[in-house]
Amino acid sequence: MTTFTDPYASSQETTEGRVYSVTGGDWDSLVTEIGATKEERVVLNMGPQHPSTHGVLRLVLELDGETITETRCGIGYLHTGIEKNTEYRNWTQGVTFVTRMDYLSPIFNETAYCLGVEKLLGITNDVTERATVIRVMMMEFNRISSHMVALGTGALELGALSPMIFAFREREKVLDIFEMVSGLRMNMAYVRPGGVAQDLPAGALSKIRQTVKDLRHNFKDNEKLLIGNSIWIKRTQGIGYLDLAGCTTLGITGPVLRSTGLAWDLRKAQPYCGYEDYQFDIPTTDSCDVYGRFLIRMQELEQSLRIIEQCVVKLEKLEGQPVMVADKKIAWPSQLSVGADGMGNSLNHIREIMGESMEALIHHFKLVTEGFRVPAGQVYTAIESPRGELGVHLVSDGGTRPYRVHFRDPSFNNLQSTAAMCEGGQIADVIAAVASIDPVMGGVDR
């Protein structure tokens, strides 16, 4: 024991034994103090505010020395009741809510939700090809920006600072595309039931083409830094092991499942949004470890770029096609455009409803305030998000509001594998294992 007393690192007696509070600072005194006790078993509470736990995730680790004997996750710190809230808004407003669930993959949340609403409405085949291709392009850009956070923060948590700088540089380029297309960088509410909110602005395709070129060039920086890097390999190879049997019983999908060698990707297995028309590969490894998942994410970046390039070619041919279903009972009446502060109403539309057509005003008012009715029934739509199967279970009672919206978020499910990956390992490896699952707490807690 040192004579120095740290106000933030004190200890107190409880009915469960002595509890030590540590918030950074001098660990030596703590180690000395714990070493002096007779207790062999130490329960370490990591989080919910620990910077290495990927947001407000709480990990309760039972330790025997440096070895973890038991792991439990505490979640719910970011529960916002989005599913409940959507039951009090109309079907179109729901997009604005669900986009905020998994905040690193907003376009996926929106698309999964809208595919579900369209299936309930029975208009899946009426969505124009241009709208679908724009959705695919935005999803693949989103996959890149999400993987960039996964790689960047994952590396940062293992002590590698430079990959994070590179990753966020690339992510910024993708967010610029989002801003150009939707007016917003995150939580865009861009994909709407029946199509997308607005068409691409003029000159978008050439900027996208340039961005793809830049990204492909820039990805090499992180590849050179990490692939084959002996320190990186020592921290990640053989760590966080989870094999195929573990993945199937735990319902794990996404890069974690593909790191067991199984090429299961819903874009290939159960195509949606016309993914069967695109040429791309499903990268896999069979190492079942953190390094394998890292390699898969790196390779998926290139596959996403390939898909985006094919989207650009398609979009050139589909120039001028509408981006919303023709049915005016479903299509949002206003034609939106990107303004200086994000999305807004087009002035032409306001001129029409305020000055020219009373019927257009009534139609606009009723559709926006009441919303459209969705025939009763239930659907489950699933898409391949950056983290695995993102499933949406929608129930309609035939009204203008959802009866039940449930998101089967891949982060929520995959986080269950933390114990299987960490127990028997060292504390430092917990960080690597959790980073390789890539949980986003907004999606976990919803």
Next chain:
Amino acid sequence: MNENGMFGAKGSGDTSGFGGLVNTVANIGSTERPFGGYFDQVADDLERAYPLFSDAIEKVVVDRGELTLFIKRDRLFDVAKILRDQLKFEMCMGVNGVHYPTESGRELHAVYSLISITRNQRIRLEICVSEKDSHLPSLVEIWAGANWHERETYDMFGIIFDNHPGLTRILMPDDWPGHPQRKDYPLGGIDIEYKGATVPAPSQRRSY
């Protein structure tokens, strides 16, 4: 599907929201064979593998290209085990609840989504229980991944999964009263005053 004009108005055509319009949940009836697609094959395989099929399955619904098997609560565990072991539905994508307060005796529905990688097929299981006796067998023993999903369904709907290894709240705090996703649980929220007018809380606004 009924066509009730552009905005679904009935009777007087009052869609102002003041007419006290009441939505009733449409009960989709059961589907008769042939179900179409791979659904007949799934039903055949299950019938062959499980002799008590007709007793265990309340009804089969095929709607919008998706297959739902309504299963009796007492048979759920057996059916799930056969679905995994013999029909190769290796993964359970989770369970979630839906609350239908008007269906007396069957207020709470638990909805499971299963996927088979071997067959590349999806099915859905639905089990109805009453609010008073909201017990279901836990499927954690069959699919370990159902663990957190069952905890969430318990947390949000109050469905009790018997034999679950640790059925505690997962998203709400441990001492939280009530089950927030039930329809009789209030959304909360307060009225907002804005430029002299009052905007009611979302749950107090007109619905159509």
